[in-house]
Amino acid sequence: MGDLELIEKAKKEGIELVFDRYNKQKPLCNFGLNGTCCKNCHQGPCRIIPGKSERGICGVNAETIIARNLVRICASGASSHADHAREMLIALYKIAEKKHNHYSIKDEKKLIFLAKKLGINNRNKEIIAKRLVEEGLEDFRRQEGLYHKKEGDYLNWLKIRANKRLIKKWQRLNILPINSDLETSHALHQTTMGNDADPIHLLLTVLKLGLVDGYSGLVLGSDISDIVFGVPHLVKSTTNFGSLREDSINIIVHGHIPFIGSKIVEWSKKLEKEANGVGAKGINVVGMCCTGSELLMRQGVPFIGHLVQQELAIVTGVADVVVVDIQCIYPSLQDIASCYHTKLITTVDFVRIPGAMHIPFKVEDADISSKLIIREAIKAYTKRGTKIFIPKEKNDVIAGFSVESIKDLFSKINKNNQWQVLVDYLKKGKLKGVVAMVGCTNPKVDNSIHEEITKLLLKNNILVIGTGCWSHVAAQNGLMNMSALKYCGDGLREFLGLLKEKNRVDIPPCWHMGSCVDCGRIGVFFSEISEYLNKDLSSLPFVVSSPAFATEKAFSIASYFLAMGLNVHINPVPPIYGSPKISKFLTQDLEKVIGGRILLGDNAKKAVNEILKIIHSKKLG
Numbered sequence: 372m373g374d375l376e377l378i379e380k381a382k383k384e385g386i387e388l389v390f391d392r393y394n395k396q397k398p399l400c401n402f403g404l405n406g407t408c409c410k411n412c413h414q415g416p417c418r419i420i421p422g423k424s425e426r427g428i429c430g431v432n433a434e435t436i437i438a439r440n441l442v443r444i445c446a447s448g449a450s451s452h453a454d455h456a457r458e459m460l461i462a463l464y465k466i467a468e469k470k471h472n473h474y475s476i477k478d479e480k481k482l483i484f485l486a487k488k489l490g491i492n493n494r495n496k497e498i499i500a501k502r503l504v505e506e507g508l509e510d511f512r513r514q515e516g517l518y519h520k521k522e523g524d525y526l527n528w529l530k531i532r533a534n535k536r537l538i539k540k541w542q543r544l545n546i547l548p549i550n551s552d553l554e555t556s557h558a559l560h561q562t563t564m565g566n567d568a569d570p571i572h573l574l575l576t577v578l579k580l581g582l583v584d585g586y587s588g589l590v591l592g593s594d595i596s597d598i599v600f601g602v603p604h605l606v607k608s609t610t611n612f613g614s615l616r617e618d619s620i621n622i623i624v625h626g627h628i629p630f631i632g633s634k635i636v637e638w639s640k641k642l643e644k645e646a647n648g649v650g651a652k653g654i655n656v657v658g659m660c661c662t663g664s665e666l667l668m669r670q671g672v673p674f675i676g677h678l679v680q681q682e683l684a685i686v687t688g689v690a691d692v693v694v695v696d697i698q699c700i701y702p703s704l705q706d707i708a709s710c711y712h713t714k715l716i717t718t719v720d721f722v723r724i725p726g727a728m729h730i731p732f733k734v735e736d737a738d739i740s741s742k743l744i745i746r747e748a749i750k751a752y753t754k755r756g757t758k759i760f761i762p763k764e765k766n767d768v769i770a771g772f773s774v775e776s777i778k779d780l781f782s783k784i785n786k787n788n789q790w791q792v793l794v795d796y797l798k799k800g801k802l803k804g805v806v807a808m809v810g811c812t813n814p815k816v817d818n819s820i821h822e823e824i825t826k827l828l829l830k831n832n833i834l835v836i837g838t839g840c841w842s843h844v845a846a847q848n849g850l851m852n853m854s855a856l857k858y859c860g861d862g863l864r865e866f867l868g869l870l871k872e873k874n875r876v877d878i879p880p881c882w883h884m885g886s887c888v889d890c891g892r893i894g895v896f897f898s899e900i901s902e903y904l905n906k907d908l909s910s911l912p913f914v915v916s917s918p919a920f921a922t923e924k925a926f927s928i929a930s931y932f933l934a935m936g937l938n939v940h941i942n943p944v945p946p947i948y949g950s951p952k953i954s955k956f957l958t959q960d961l962e963k964v965i966g967g968r969i970l971l972g973d974n975a976k977k978a979v980n981e982i983l984k985i986i987h988s989k990k991l992g
């Protein structure tokens with residue numbers, strides 16, 4: 372797919388890549404891999420060595436260390452998503468204040484839909500938006516329920532977006548979060564030296580943090596971004612490095628929040644003449660990682676690479692600007708950019724990279740910063756070197772499968788009960804289940820595992836939906852266009868054919884639901900079906916797989932799905948192996964507590980076997 376040629380090119384040019392650094396780190400530390408190291412205080416750091424040092428200096432054992440570490444991973448992941456969502460809320464407030472006209476409320480329908488759920492009634496959309504923001508921000512500051520727990524003292528977004536059956540279950544387990552910031556800070560406190568030493572109690576906190584991640588991060592983030600940028604609908608574009616253009620100025624937008632990217636797309640058209648003035652044919656904006664998905668599904672922008680490909684994009688020699696906001700940005704980008712003409716630009720105050728240019732980006736002066744960034748790209752283009760190689764491969768992609776657009780597709784078959792369309796196919800057994808593919812790529816893993824699992828699922832008549840870096844791998848391998856129908860079993864092909872016929876649009880077998888934050892859409896998708904059927908989510912043939920998870924965020928997303936009662940395949944093995952008790956609890960016993968558990972499987976066949984076992988045990992009808 373061109374990656375190998377680019378890796379070869381980097382080698383020739385003396386450029387160190389993530390894969391080289393991974394090799395230098397080998398062998399990776401076993402204590403870290405097994406979860407049995409603790410540096411939560413300075414009596415240590417401590418490591419658990421069976422038969423030698425079974426306890427840390429404070430007396431804590433392997434189970435507790437592992438459980439505490441998982442809590443900290445989830446607190447970090449959840450706070451990243453919650454910060455993202457808060458950023459969206461603040462931006463919406465500024466937009467509603469109308470003190471600037473850089474952005475507007477694009478999707479009034481979604482605004483009203485959410486406002487109604489929150490009990491907000493007004494005729495003025497700006498007033499509605501501000502009140503909606505206040506309700507969202509309440510999930511970051513509510514203190515009620517701390518001392519005197521009352522009914523309903525938990526996240527507003529969970530109240531309006533979660534499945535009612537699940538809320539009751541979470542209430543029974545006492546894991547309903549009061550407010551996002553409080554829960555993540557509480558989790559850090561809970562896991563300091565001399566605090567919670569009960570591993571099961573700590574693992575329940577992992578589930579609670581999954582709910583924080585889900586409702587004050589993922590679902591909230593996607594909902595607000597829909598209000599500002601519009602609910603995604605089916606859209607066509609391209610993927611792979613072949614979407615870069617030698618004759619044009621290439622701007623790679625990388626990170627997670629769609630504000631910068633959407634403005635750069637807009638201004639790239641307006642400033643085209645300036646680009647022509649330096650001999651470029653035009654300005655080609657492409658997306659990397661989750662920003663790639665955000666821009667793809669709403670503006671049809673090509674998305675060109677996932678986590679471990681970000682450096683390769685610069686190695687092509689045609690990346691004029693790489694502009695980044697938050698999360699999953701390798702600091703090595705600057706080292707590589709400095710070997711070419713590429714300008715790396717950071718935009719968020721708390722994400723700085725030494726050597727990179729910093730152009731602060733605020734929604735209230737988005738146009739100014741966007742123009743500055745584009746003009747930097749125009750300047751950089753004039754300094755392009757000759758070390759250029761753009762892999763030719765380029766695949767078509769169909770994206771934009773929001774819950775709303777999926778229901779629209781179904782409504783052409785059953786106007787009033789949209790979910791019945793999917794349910795009928797599941798009941799008839801023509802579709803065996805739905806699997807959500809999520810998460811990252813990882814240099815530790817052969818990332819073709821994404822593609823292999825996906826193809827096996829399609830062959831087994833499983834509808835595949837998904838987000839994040841999985842979507843890049845799937846799209847780059849042609850699984851998000853019509854050519855992938857050849858991988859589908861007969862039942863799945865019939866289902867997709869029916870949707871195509873009734874809607875008169877191409878429906879590929881893998882449904883791109885968006886960026887990682889859009890895992891919230893997956894949660895809403897599953898929740899709505901479970902509510903429609905009035906059945907526990909854990910009784911339905913739905914599974915989640917994260918075959919190459921890399922980040923803390925990916926683990927907190929997994930906790931969100933686990934808390935919903937879903938079975939979640941996670942690879943590589945999360946840091947749990949240092950305790951047989953914890954491993955057994957998470958991979959077996961958790962099912963009795965919440966309905967789902969962690970599935971392991973380090974290759975596609977093993978993973979799919981595990982997934983199919985679950986799916987076949989949960990037949991509908």
Ligand code: BF8
Binds near residue numbers: 677
């Ligand atoms: O949030 S899938 S490597 S890019 S964490 Fe990061 Fe993982 Fe990619 Fe987006 Ni998600």
Ligand code: SF4
Binds near residue numbers: 427428563564
């Ligand atoms: Fe060691 Fe306990 Fe301190 Fe952890 S909290 S570093 S196990 S003494």
